[in-house]
Amino acid sequence: MPVSLTPQGLPAWQRRTTRAQWLQYAAWLLGISLFLLCWKVISDNTMWVFVEDAGRQGSDLLSRMLPPRWEYANVLWKPMWDTLNIATLGTAIGIMMAFPVAFLAARNTTPHPLVRSAALMVIVSSRSINSLIWAMLLVTILGPGVLAGIIAIALRSIGFVGKLLYEAIEEIHPTPVEAISATGASRLQVMNYGVLPQIMPAFAGISVYRWDINIRESTVLGLVGAGGIGLQLNASINNLAWNQVSVIFIMIFATVLVSEWISARVRHAII
Amino acid sequence: MSAQAEALASARAQAARQGRWRRLPLIENPRWRWGIAIGGVVYLVLALASVEVNWARVAEGAGRALNFLGAFMQPDFISRQNDIVAGLLESLTMTLTSTVLGVLLAIPVGLGAARNISPLPLYLLCRAIIAVSRTFQEIIIAILFVVMFGFGPLAGMITLAFATIGFMAKLLAEDIEDLDWRQVEAVRATGASWWQTMNHAVQPQVMPRLIGLSVYRLDINFRESAVIGIVGAGGIGATLNTSLSRYEYDTSAAILLIIIAIVLLCEYSSSHVRRWTQ
Numbered sequence: 096m097p098v099s100l101t102p103q104g105l106p107a108w109q110r111r112t113t114r115a116q117w118l119q120y121a122a123w124l125l126g127i128s129l130f131l132l133c134w135k136v137i138s139d140n141t142m143w144v145f146v147e148d149a150g151r152q153g154s155d156l157l158s159r160m161l162p163p164r165w166e167y168a169n170v171l172w173k174p175m176w177d178t179l180n181i182a183t184l185g186t187a188i189g190i191m192m193a194f195p196v197a198f199l200a201a202r203n204t205t206p207h208p209l210v211r212s213a214a215l216m217v218i219v220s221s222r223s224i225n226s227l228i229w230a231m232l233l234v235t236i237l238g239p240g241v242l243a244g245i246i247a248i249a250l251r252s253i254g255f256v257g258k259l260l261y262e263a264i265e266e267i268h269p270t271p272v273e274a275i276s277a278t279g280a281s282r283l284q285v286m287n288y289g290v291l292p293q294i295m296p297a298f299a300g301i302s303v304y305r306w307d308i309n310i311r312e313s314t315v316l317g318l319v320g321a322g323g324i325g326l327q328l329n330a331s332i333n334n335l336a337w338n339q340v341s342v343i344f345i346m347i348f349a350t351v352l353v354s355e356w357i358s359a360r361v362r363h364a365i366i
Numbered sequence: 367m368s369a370q371a372e373a374l375a376s377a378r379a380q381a382a383r384q385g386r387w388r389r390l391p392l393i394e395n396p397r398w399r400w401g402i403a404i405g406g407v408v409y410l411v412l413a414l415a416s417v418e419v420n421w422a423r424v425a426e427g428a429g430r431a432l433n434f435l436g437a438f439m440q441p442d443f444i445s446r447q448n449d450i451v452a453g454l455l456e457s458l459t460m461t462l463t464s465t466v467l468g469v470l471l472a473i474p475v476g477l478g479a480a481r482n483i484s485p486l487p488l489y490l491l492c493r494a495i496i497a498v499s500r501t502f503q504e505i506i507i508a509i510l511f512v513v514m515f516g517f518g519p520l521a522g523m524i525t526l527a528f529a530t531i532g533f534m535a536k537l538l539a540e541d542i543e544d545l546d547w548r549q550v551e552a553v554r555a556t557g558a559s560w561w562q563t564m565n566h567a568v569q570p571q572v573m574p575r576l577i578g579l580s581v582y583r584l585d586i587n588f589r590e591s592a593v594i595g596i597v598g599a600g601g602i603g604a605t606l607n608t609s610l611s612r613y614e615y616d617t618s619a620a621i622l623l624i625i626i627a628i629v630l631l632c633e634y635s636s637s638h639v640r641r642w643t644q
Contacts, residue, residue, distance in 0.1 A: 130466055133459035137519045140456060145516025152514045180413045223629035225593045231610055236431045238423035315503045319596060332509060351501050
């Protein structure tokens with residue numbers, strides 16, 4: 096404990112040593128200057144003229160959004176169904192692909208360390224690219240439509256599901272695996288009867304969780320042309336039909352709330 | 367129900383003794399099991415029937431997919447170097463400032479949203495802020511802020527800060543709700559004011575997690591900053607979008623590789639920081 100002496104020769108307690116105190120000051124100085132530097136870059140790239148009337152723009156926007164044009168909701172049922180399909184089918188394809196990748200990536204089930212690093216590479220690249228970027232790429236390749244959205248969601252889900260699943264596989268109890276292999280079971284049989292039953296609850300939980308996230312993500316995929324309610328959103332924004340945009344927002348809000356509730360219920364039932 | 371379950375269990379044991387062992391099903395109730403299976407199949411048929419695919423266009427795209435793969439083999443960092451550097455700089459500055467502002471603003475909201483230290487009206491208000499900020503995707507919020515603040519990184523920064531508030535405040539509030547109450551009581555017993563209680567009883571308990579989460583959020587904000595450029599909120603996403611619409615796949619490949627590298631770096635360092643704080 097850092098203790099120094101007062102001029103009277105009495106010990107005085109300090110929270111930090113002088114050195115630690117100075118280091119802390121230096122760290123704060125560095126952090127604040129970095130923040131100010133970043134702020135300067137942003138401020139240089141901003142047209143402050145536009146920012147000045149932000150309040151007016153905001154209230155103008157609000158007055159155009161209200162009241163919502165409720166009749167427009169009738170046009171939205173089909174796109175909403177498409178959005179649900181993108182999320183659900185995308186999740187299904189994603190978890191089907193993530194399953195083998197997770198087994199290859201888990202330290203205790205991988206056939207070879209080299210395979211493991213390849214599988215980890217797949218997981219990382221899938222995770223670090225947002226599904227909107229995947230959708231942008233796929234729309235240029237496959238053309239606009241629901242298919243691009245489904246595949247984008249699937250590709251993004253591989254990394255997420257794969258990562259959580261391989262962590263679950265690494266945390267399994269080794270005794271059932273040993274017991275099954277002691278009966279002379281083959282590698283696949285060990286997986287099937289020793290590993291699989293242990294990770295099944297985690298797997299179901301992860302899948303439902305990802306489905307919930309995918310519903311949110313699929314609502315905006317249409318902005319880049321990948322189908323779903325986002326297409327309508329994009330069209331309404333381009334037409335400056337803000338009273339339709341507010342209907343779409345309300346619909347997205349409701350859908351997300353419902354999917355979150357379902358996912359929470361299912362996960363609660365499993366765990 | 368229990369008699370039925372017992373009968374099932376004994377039938378299972380008998381079958382196992384005769385060498386016809388079968389593993390336990392994942393869902394115990396047969397009605398649920400079959401219901402979910404049939405519902406799944408019906409949904410699949412309906413969904414697949416409603417998905418319209420223009421196969422001619424997909425076949426046409428195969429050539430482009432090959433172009434893409436070729437571009438990934440030879441990413442072009444050079445010819446649009448200035449755009450890429452400018453976009454990256456914007457993304458990184460946006461990430462940092464928005465995380466700092468977002469965390470600073472999330473702390474009061476998080477304190478307000480913790481049921482054990484805030485009065486009911488304040489609690490409801492803060493929970494409402496969190497719900498709105500969490501439900502909408504960053505990109506939807508970005509659209510609104512771009513309309514309000516004009517194109518450029520400022521709109522992106524405000525978007526990310528807004529999204530950060532919801533994320534951090536929710537987790538902070540949960541953390542405060544299950545903190546060790548005895549320490550709070552001890553500090554209060556010394557006659558400490560509200561500020562002193564927060565500072566000496568609550569803050570030390572939640573600080574490690576708060577730092578870890580902030581670093582994690584920094585990582586998320588960078589990923590998101592790569593996306594919100596699509597709607598005009600600045601950053602590397604705008605550069606990527608432009609390069610894709612110009613069919614310059616080699617530049618897009620370079621940008622994607624840079625994003626992956628930075629995300630990897632962030633993730634690696636954030637897991638280090640989290641291990642160090644906990």
